[in-house]
Each structure stands twice: as C-alpha cells, then as structure tokens.
Amino acid sequence: MTRTARAAVYDAPNTPFVIRDLPMRDVHDDEVLVRVTMSTICRSDIHSYHGLRPNPCPGILGHEIIGIIEQLGKNIVRDMRGEALKVGSRITWTEYFHHGESYYRDVHDMPQKSDGIRKYGHDLVETDPHLLGGFAEYCYVVPGTGILILPDELSDEEAAPLNCGVATMISVTQAAQIEMGDVVVVQGLGLLGLYGCAMAKARGARRVIGLDTVSDRLKAAKKFGADETIDISSHSDDELVDAVRALSPPDGADVVIEVCGVPEVIPAGLQMLRVGGRYVLGGIVTPNADVTFDANILVKKWISLRGIHNYHPRNLIQALDFVMANRDRFPFKDIVDSKFSLDELGEAFERASDRTVLRAAIVP
Ligand SMILES: [Zn+2]
Secondary structure, eight states: OOOEEEEEEBOSTTSOOEEEEEEOOOOOTTOEEEEEEEEEOOHHHHHHHTTSSOOOSSBOOOOEEEEEEEEEOTTOOBOTTSOBOOTTOEEEEOSEEOOSOOHHHHHHSOGGGOTTOEETTOSBTTSTTOOOSSSBSEEEEOTTOOEEEOOTTSOHHHHGGGGTHHHHHHHHHHHTTOOTTOEEEEEOOSHHHHHHHHHHHHTTOSEEEEEESOHHHHHHHHHTTOSEEEEGGGSOHHHHHHHHHHTSTTTOEEEEEEOSOOGGGHHHHHHHEEEEEEEEEOSOOSSOOOOOOOTHHHHHTTOEEEEOOSOOHHHHHHHHHHHHHHTTTSOGGGTEEEEEOGGGHHHHHHHHHTTSSSEEEEOO
16 A cells, blocks of 8 residues: 555644644554544643643644544454444544553453553654544554444444543443432533533433533533533632532532542532542543642541543443433534534644634544
C-alpha cells in the first residue's frame, strides 16, 4: 500500500494543528485499519492541548473514535461479543490497548491499569503505524484492543463518545453502587455528568441532583434524568450543601459523583452525604489537584471515597447496551451538538474549550 492519510497533527501545546499526510501500510495479522467516520473531542484532549497533562508531540489527539473497517488482519476474527468482524463493519474500540503480562489484569481484574498500557491519541506520528489517534482520516486498531461492532440504528453522534465518556461513567456509577431509591448528586454536567444523571435514573435513583455553572448544561440535565439542578455559581458552599441536603431527607445524599474536574468541590461534596454515603471521583484527571478537607468526616460519617480512572473492557459493552436500551428515553444524540472538518480542528478545540459546545465532533 502506498497511500497516505490526512491527519491534524498536534505539534506542541497551544500551537495550531498542522494538517499532514502520513504514510499508510497494509495491516499486520493482528491489526485492523479503520476509516474514521467520527471522533469527538474529550475534555482530556483539551487538557493535553493546553499542556496540562503530558502527551507526546508531534502526535494525533483524539480517542473517542468510531469508523468502518477497511482492512482486517487475518488473526482478528470476532469482536468482544463474539460477532464476526468483516471489512465494512462499523466499530468502536477500547480507548486503550495492552498485551503481554499484566499483574493488574491477571491478579486484580483491572486490565485498564496494566503497567505499560497505551492509549489511542497518545502516540508519536513519527513511529509506525503513525495513525493511532482520532483526528485523522484513518486509524490503526492494534493488538490488545477490545473491539465492538456498532448496531446500524445507532447514529455516529450516539456512538462516538461510547469508548471514553460513556464507558467511564458505567465504571463510575458501578463504583458508586447506586441502588433503587438513592439520592444521587452529580457535580459537573458535561458529557460525563449528563450520562451520569441518566445512568443514576436508569439504576433506580429516587432523586438525581445536577450541579454546574453553565445554564445550558443545567437545562440539558433535566432531559437526562436530573430531577433538580442547582447553579453553583450563585451559591456559597454552605448554601449549596444546605440546598442539596434539603432535597435529600432525612440526612443527605446517598451518593455524590464528581465529574467536573475541580478539586475544590470535594469538601462541599463530602458535606452533602448521609452517614454511610459513597463519593466517587471521576473527573480529576490532571496532577497536582491539591485540596484540603476535614478527614474526620470520612471516619465519623462512614464515608466511602473512591477514584475511578479508565474502565474495564466489559464497561464498553455495557455502555453500548445502556445507550441502546435508553436512547428513546434520553436524547443522547443531542450531546454531540456540533460538527467540524479536520481542517477546522483548531476552531473545534476553541469552542469545546470555552464550553460553547457540549461535545464537538470531527468528521474527517
Ligand atoms: Zn476521553
């Protein structure tokens, strides 16, 4: 094969993307070549672009990717559910890959924390196979990736965020052990938070309370299962805690989920919980997120505090099943609310970064 593929290359933080033609080659036996049909911009792509987290340069960002199989290595036969893969199958895949020995995978059932794990959208364009990110015409899917066929009826807009945002929220809501009748507070109503509201409701939450500062997001949350929303910018922390506790009698919320990425919300979040409450952090993905809180609350109130990072491959299957089962109830397709070409990637990042769009999609 002597073709090239166009890619929007991330040369350095805070500099314009550069469109480059990168070499393509035939797949190895255990690889898949995918023609990218849509990639969405995740908050972590924006953190990388702004230099807030290390990411190799020059590289191709983007890990929420879907596409059509163009070439299939002969060892890749079935998806994670056992369905036969073919040239032309429309697929999503785990945002990370890992093969070889793994203490965390084999001993602790945490493949997502395997030592040496690599993620799509985190590799140098100079090294083979060059195309391992979403903001390009093609992407190679390499060994150690979990592949999943997408049902035809699912739109690209519903499918693209499955392999990061939605699967992560499956992991977060499972860790929160949301039970029938729980009151669930969601701090941050971006894509993760909206899916969090919907999943909490689908798991039987009695009341879901969404917190954010952006009025469009507060409005959107009502369509995704939030019974109450509070604009946190118009309240002090004490007022906010009082307001949430008033909505969760007799003694506060059962679960608080943090998906806003702001460590300063943690002390108030702890105060919102009842005795025995669960607090799950999923949004604080950049280092040095120092915060001070009274740890005595954890002891006195029997609070469980957990962090979640990445997800198990089965969570991607569950993410797809959740969206398929609830797409008539919640307007998931509206979350991806803007589309850009590869050449417009810089503008898309600006819009996503200043939160004037909810989830920006690139259609190469
Ligand atoms: Zn992501």
